[in-house]
Amino acid sequence: MTSELLSYEDALASYDPVMGLEVHVELGTRTKMFCGCSTELGAEPNSQTCPTCLGLPGSLPVVNAIGVESAVKIGLALNCEIAEWCRFARKNYFYPDMPKNFQTSQYDEPIAFNGYLDVQLEDGEIFRVEIERAHMEEDTGKSTHVGGATGRIHGASHSLLDYNRAGIPLIEIVTKPIEGAGERAPEVAKAYVAELREVIKALNVSEARMDKGQMRCDVNLSLRPHGVEKFGTRSETKNVNSLRSVERAARFEIQRHAAVLSSGGTIVQETRHFHEDDGSTTSGRIKDNAEDYRYFPEPDLVPVAPARAWVEELRSGLPEMPRVRRNRLREEWGVSEHDMQSMLNAGAVDPIVATIEAGADAAGARKWWMGELARNANEQGVALDELPVTPAQVARVVALVSEGSLNDKLARQVIEGVLAGEGDPDAVVEKRGLKVVSDEGALGSAVDEAIASNAAIADKIRGGKVAAVGALVGAVMKTTRGQADAARVKELILERLGVEG
């Protein structure tokens, strides 16, 4: 079933979007939130469970200290107040992804609340997103639906559960209603999730890889006619799991809501599913009174009361916030907002910083990470920092180029060799025999040969058409398999032909 859509421009002409974003971050702790089971990814099914995370009778949860510390750090980085005293609560529901029949979460006493995150849009404008709360909870198990088409729950005959993920610490971060973004709402949504991801990574509390499900976003959206204060009915699009999808989902819902409302219809409050393939959303379940979670304070856990001195200690240990750091680096490197944004989008900022720390100049480090390496990562569908090359190796390539031992073409081959596992840059240079040839003897004969076999071009050059020298340089580069120092070759040719360069 396809939804009727109004054009984006028409939708915005009549309506004002209001968004709420809920982001779940899986913490990078070694163990689960309430038990000592490992959180290592890729383990055999049901090999990381225990009586506590399986909810067996008589088991008792104990809170992971790093889980609480991470939650406080996130709260502080988001300019939140930190609760002096708060409790966990049981969120009761029957669903096989939680073997306990409840999820341990926080209800009316979140550990962090009332904050904000300033996000920078593509054109440099700063938009402040207010944070309602950040609370601690646990992840659910992983379901595999069997018997239906393409693993979907609809039409499945039964489902299989792996509880390795059940109990992994989650921090849920909820914004206040985001108003006033207007036509930029989808862009704000994307920029917020992107910035939040950078903050989480800077805090070193999670890798926040959206493609690995370590960070997941729900997009709540409603429209109201211009001039109307009261919010419209919202839809909740669940599990929007890439930055691009966050933007697309918000945009689609604006267009869909507008079509329904402008034709006199009403929006149903419901869960919607996002489809990566065409950027659409479809109806999930309608919220009815089945969602009555009967929260109550978790009797098996004692309250968490972060001491003020400890909170201040964590605050003073916070790293430089990503937006501030990016602006500092942008000035140090002397690049435009746009270039900085490209580096951020490519995940290149940290590798470039590490490469500069390893001795490279900023321009050289940027050039390789944003060029050859970005292309390579893209082709292989991996993140830049997952490529089998270290910043130190890239820095060495930059050094070899700047000292003149390699030209760009050879340097690309060296990078290729490093990525292929042939060793460090110097080893690749050695093994592949990749050195710029610039000594007169070796080049001289290649130059003479090129002149001899391109007599007509040589005559043109002698006659004053110096631009034609490119063809001869090309011929020399060809015979030397690109290893010649092109500038030196040009000089030699002009010298031999008795022409001033």
Added chain:
Amino acid sequence: MPGITREEVAHLARLARLELKGEELDHFAGQLDDIIGAVARVSEVADQDVPPTSHPLPLTNVMRADEVRPSLTPAQALSGAPAQEQQRFKVPQILGED
């Protein structure tokens, strides 16, 4: 006025996936109402100066270090499962909820 109605008991029974007959609803609604009424008397005794409590022990911040402890083996974990497949818990069709 504390207490619980027959309709509320029916609602809770549904949420808890308990199938209760009409006479059972009457029976439990009466019993639960008595219990809630008895507990409510605590509120009459406890004045403003007594904070609500969710835990009998005056403890906070009981935490453990983030250190891995041995898990059950998959066979142990699955030993209580009514059905299993591919080393996973096998559950019946999940209808209309996702």
